[in-house]
Amino acid sequence: MSEVVISAKSVGKTFGSGVDKVTALDDVSVDIFQNEFFTMLGPSGCGKTTLLRLIGGFEQATSGQILLEGKALNDLPPYKRPINTVFQSYALFPHLTVRQNITFGLEMQGIARKQADDRAEEMLELVRLAQYGDRVPSQLSGGQQQRIALARALAPAPKVLLLDEPLSALDLKLRKEMQVELKRLQTETGITFVFVTHDQEEALAMSDRIAVMKSGEILQVGAPREIYEAPTHRFVADFIGDSNFLVGNLVDDGAGKHAIKLGGGQVIELTQEVSGQRSGEVTVSVRPERLGLVAESKANANHLVGTVSTVIYFGTDTTYQIDLGNDALLTVRMQNGSGAKADFAQGERVGITMSPDSIRVLAD
Amino acid sequence: MKVDASNPLWRFRGITSTAMFFFAYLYLPIVVLIALSFNENRLATIWTGFTMDWYVTALSNDDMLRAAQNSIVIAVSATVLATIAATLAAMGMSRGRFKGESGVSAMLVLPLLVPEIVTAIATLLFFVALGIKLGLLTVIIAHTVFCIPFAYLPIRARLEGMDPALVEAANDLYANEWKAFRRVTLPLLWPGILSGAMLSFIISLDDFVISYFVGGAGATTLPIYIFGMIRIGITPEVNAVSAMMLIVSILFVSISFLIDRIRY
Numbered sequence: 001m002s003e004v005v006i007s008a009k010s011v012g013k014t015f016g017s018g019v020d021k022v023t024a025l026d027d028v029s030v031d032i033f034q035n036e037f038f039t040m041l042g043p044s045g046c047g048k049t050t051l052l053r054l055i056g057g058f059e060q061a062t063s064g065q066i067l068l069e070g071k072a073l074n075d076l077p078p079y080k081r082p083i084n085t086v087f088q089s090y091a092l093f094p095h096l097t098v099r100q101n102i103t104f105g106l107e108m109q110g111i112a113r114k115q116a117d118d119r120a121e122e123m124l125e126l127v128r129l130a131q132y133g134d135r136v137p138s139q140l141s142g143g144q145q146q147r148i149a150l151a152r153a154l155a156p157a158p159k160v161l162l163l164d165e166p167l168s169a170l171d172l173k174l175r176k177e178m179q180v181e182l183k184r185l186q187t188e189t190g191i192t193f194v195f196v197t198h199d200q201e202e203a204l205a206m207s208d209r210i211a212v213m214k215s216g217e218i219l220q221v222g223a224p225r226e227i228y229e230a231p232t233h234r235f236v237a238d239f240i241g242d243s244n245f246l247v248g249n250l251v252d253d254g255a256g257k258h259a260i261k262l263g264g265g266q267v268i269e270l271t272q273e274v275s276g277q278r279s280g281e282v283t284v285s286v287r288p289e290r291l292g293l294v295a296e297s298k299a300n301a302n303h304l305v306g307t308v309s310t311v312i313y314f315g316t317d318t319t320y321q322i323d324l325g326n327d328a329l330l331t332v333r334m335q336n337g338s339g340a341k342a343d344f345a346q347g348e349r350v351g352i353t354m355s356p357d358s359i360r361v362l363a364d
Numbered sequence: 365m366k367v368d369a370s371n372p373l374w375r376f377r378g379i380t381s382t383a384m385f386f387f388a389y390l391y392l393p394i395v396v397l398i399a400l401s402f403n404e405n406r407l408a409t410i411w412t413g414f415t416m417d418w419y420v421t422a423l424s425n426d427d428m429l430r431a432a433q434n435s436i437v438i439a440v441s442a443t444v445l446a447t448i449a450a451t452l453a454a455m456g457m458s459r460g461r462f463k464g465e466s467g468v469s470a471m472l473v474l475p476l477l478v479p480e481i482v483t484a485i486a487t488l489l490f491f492v493a494l495g496i497k498l499g500l501l502t503v504i505i506a507h508t509v510f511c512i513p514f515a516y517l518p519i520r521a522r523l524e525g526m527d528p529a530l531v532e533a534a535n536d537l538y539a540n541e542w543k544a545f546r547r548v549t550l551p552l553l554w555p556g557i558l559s560g561a562m563l564s565f566i567i568s569l570d571d572f573v574i575s576y577f578v579g580g581a582g583a584t585t586l587p588i589y590i591f592g593m594i595r596i597g598i599t600p601e602v603n604a605v606s607a608m609m610l611i612v613s614i615l616f617v618s619i620s621f622l623i624d625r626i627r628y
């Protein structure tokens with residue numbers, strides 16, 4: 001990952017005016033690198049499509065600007081941007097054959113017919129639909145239409161490919177298949193993919209980096225592992241996977257080390273560096289699978305102690321709810337059959353083991 | 365929901381006979397008219413034998429042919445103008461919401477509801493006030509106006525059924541506004557445009573009231589000519605001309621209907 005391809009600088013976008021005014025994007029800044037599979041993840045209405053449409057040129061930013069390889073795109077219309085889009089509805093031209101759909105962009109760029117046709121064949125091979133060039137879109141299944149939409153958008157070899165929830169119309173099995181396919185296409189073509197989804201699993205599985213969005217803002221940008229293991233916001237921790245949240249007071253041991261003191265007096269040590277400006281009440285998050293249980297008799301001073309309130313057996317793992325007192329609840333997920341004795345009964349007193357680096361202090 | 369005809373809840377006594385009466389009421393006079401156009405007898409109402417002579421007479425009547433030619437010139441001109449205007453209007457209206465959109469929408473189809481005699485008088489007064497000489501041109505202008513809503517509705521319906529992402533996809537694939545229109549919008553719209561044009565043509569061809577008011581002496585159209593013939597007396601020749609007009613109308617309306625069913 002080297003050069004920045006797309007750079008959004010304090011981009012804002014509002015729709016309507018007066019009482020109908022909607023802020024779809026609020027001061028969004030982000031850099032997207034060459035060759036990267038970049039995903040924008042967030043709940044419905046958070047502004048993912050809007051940001052994508054701004055990059056594509058279908059919408060104009062209200063404030064800020066978007067740069068392509070360092071040059072401001074400003075009001076450059078979509079047909080002058082070396083960026084192509086895979087639309088959610090595929091938007092294949094129904095009156096043209098598959099081949100004509102794929103050569104459309106090439107022809108508009110003034111590429112000779114013969115060359116365009118060769119490129120179309122190449123693209124059909126790439127999406128594994130070599131036999132389908134003469135069909136019309138209505139003769140294709142949803143998954144095939146999806147591939148043709150990809151082939152069409154990739155044919156002009158754009159610098160950036162934008163994909164707005166391209167898999168949402170497919171059934172689960174096909175979706176999984178296309179996830180692998182998309183990843184393969186991205187690696188093979190080396191084109192930067194900007195992908196929009198509200199499916200966190202999809203985002204984790206496919207992306208080089210993920211931007212998590214919430215109501216018009218980007219909260220966190222990072223590799224899937226980073227987003228999952230070191231969320232910066234409660235929203236991020238909550239939106240991606242399961243998380244425990246504990247509220248406590250931040251205490252500073254004076255030597256740069258911090259700890260959290262819970263309401264009941266129990267203390268959690270931290271390894272995360274915390275800005276000196278933070279103090280008072282903070283929220284920390286920890287993933288259920290990063291916690292473990294030991295019998296109370298084996299617990300030491302570093303362990304939290306609580307009472308098992310529910311036990312749910314899931315086959316591969318078992319989930320325990322631990323009551324820490326003072327309304328603090330923790331969910332602990334332990335794998336079954338991993339050798340460790342993971343067999344605690346409701347009402348039992350237990351010690352909770354946690355590695356300090358799995359405890360994250362959240363920004364809000 | 366499909367109604368199951370065998371469901372007694374949906375069956376009413378006498379529905380078949382009512383329907384038959386209704387259809388007879390609608391179509392019997394027309395059937396009689398066509399039948400009588402083949403009647404040998406000069407008195408149109410007494411059947412004596414079969415002949416095609418009245419069609420021959422009609423088709424060799426110079427006044428009738430001149431009127432038919434006027435009608436066609438007017439209908440073609442009005443259709444072309446109205447269809448272009450309607451296409452542009454439909455494109456404009458589909459460009460997304462704007463203030464007063466429903467008002468403009470209503471105004472576009474309002475001519476369908478205004479009593480024709482009112483439109484006719486208003487148009488006549490308008491031409492007189494402007495000092496425009498009545499003739500073919502004034503009829504063409506007047507016909508263009510009332511044909512626009514007929515052309516507009518099928519085009520608008522087509523546009524509404526079109527995924528707006530298609531034009532965006534064309535723009536995305538390096539087609540500027542004009543190329544996107546020519547390569548994507550227009551090919552997808554043409555059944556609507558053609559269907560609208562066919563309707564306009566028929567509406568213009570069949571119009572009597574407005575043509576009668578704004579036509580003046582030189583612009584006798586076929587319906588006006590037929591009206592003039594009837595005043596002298598109903599002859600089988602009138603029936604023959606009417607039957608031919610009917611055939612043309614049915615043909616165009618059917619084609620328009622078939623084209624409108626084209627789906628991709």
Ligand SMILES: Nc1ncnc2c1ncn2[C@@H]1O[C@H](COP(=O)(O)OP(=O)(O)OP(=O)(O)O)[C@@H](O)[C@H]1O
Nearest residue numbers: 015022023024043044045046047048049050051198
């Ligand atoms: N053309 C528009 N006019 C008015 N408001 C709009 C328009 N487009 C988007 N919005 C609003 O902007 C906000 C962000 O919309 P956007 O489509 O970007 O969300 P999204 O993250 O793509 O959501 P989803 O996952 O549902 O597709 C929403 O509140 C939406 O209602």
Ligand SMILES: [Mg+2]
Nearest residue numbers: 048049050164
């Ligand atoms: Mg969206």
